Amino acid sequence: MAKKASKKNKAEAPAPGDRRVGADIKQEKRKIPNKIYEKELAKLQIELVKLQEWVRTKGLKVVVLFEGRDAAGKGGTIKRITQSLNPRVARVVALGTPTEREKTQWYFQRYVPHLPAAGEIVLFDRSWYNRAGVEKVMEFCTEEEYEEFMRSCPEFERMLVRSGIKLIKYWFSVSDEEQERRFQGRIVDPTKRWKLSPMDLQSRQRWAEYSRAKDVMFAHTDIKQAPWYVVEADVKKRARLNCITHFLSQIPYEDLTPEPIKLAPRTTSSNYVRPPKEDQNLVPDYYKD
Numbered sequence: 001m002a003k004k005a006s007k008k009n010k011a012e013a014p015a016p017g018d019r020r021v022g023a024d025i026k027q028e029k030r031k032i033p034n035k036i037y038e039k040e041l042a043k044l045q046i047e048l049v050k051l052q053e054w055v056r057t058k059g060l061k062v063v064v065l066f067e068g069r070d071a072a073g074k075g076g077t078i079k080r081i082t083q084s085l086n087p088r089v090a091r092v093v094a095l096g097t098p099t100e101r102e103k104t105q106w107y108f109q110r111y112v113p114h115l116p117a118a119g120e121i122v123l124f125d126r127s128w129y130n131r132a133g134v135e136k137v138m139e140f141c142t143e144e145e146y147e148e149f150m151r152s153c154p155e156f157e158r159m160l161v162r163s164g165i166k167l168i169k170y171w172f173s174v175s176d177e178e179q180e181r182r183f184q185g186r187i188v189d190p191t192k193r194w195k196l197s198p199m200d201l202q203s204r205q206r207w208a209e210y211s212r213a214k215d216v217m218f219a220h221t222d223i224k225q226a227p228w229y230v231v232e233a234d235v236k237k238r239a240r241l242n243c244i245t246h247f248l249s250q251i252p253y254e255d256l257t258p259e260p261i262k263l264a265p266r267t268t269s270s271n272y273v274r275p276p277k278e279d280q281n282l283v284p285d286y287y288k289d
Helices: 034-058 074-082 143-162 176-188 198-205 207-221 236-249
Strands: 061-068 090-093 120-125 165-173 228-232
Touching (some): 143 165, 143 207
Parallel strands (some): 061 165
16 A cells, blocks of 8 residues: 655545555656657557457456546546547446436436446446535435445445446545646636536535545445555546556456458449539638648
């Protein structure tokens, strides 16, 4: 287990049972040169394609949960994982606010339809752990509902594992200083401003409350069948490489890449005449040199 973060950085202290993805916190503070990062990411994405083919061929069922602080880098990591994968095999689930009908259902019910069939990988960008975090802190659920979740969640996950699902859980940990820097960056970047929701702003004000909720969540749900793995995420690129490398290590796979394809010569039809472009609704050329 990695050493606890110093008070100076005000980072989340590792909870009992934390499994850190990345060997040394001090080392993780160092940025990775872009050239090296892109090279290593490209290698890992090739391995992810191999893993995808193994999952598809062998009929495996894989669920990966991404949880953690707002602006901790979960979305960026998910994007790099799925970037080169077949969306019919690997898909992302990011559910919105429950509907009035869903609020009356068994809590886990709205997540169950999104679980994988054989040969699929499902990545949850936040998951049923909303109840242990935002719903608890913001009082969107009753104390009885919260306590029932803490009792039921380990059993629910054990049931998933017994059914043949490979369940992997990641918690992205980020210091409050780094989270604040990223929040400020979103404010000035018009392409990222949508990422700052009212709940994000509340989390900024309730750092300690979210930390306590996370510690309790770990104490109840860090189980042998589905342990939590903590990704130190103050350096985004390092966190992405660490998480992807760890993910690949969790599923033994072999390279089932098909033999290189040899394309036959193209055939041409002498009696086909292409319609004139003037008869089509062409999209205007954006860049005119």
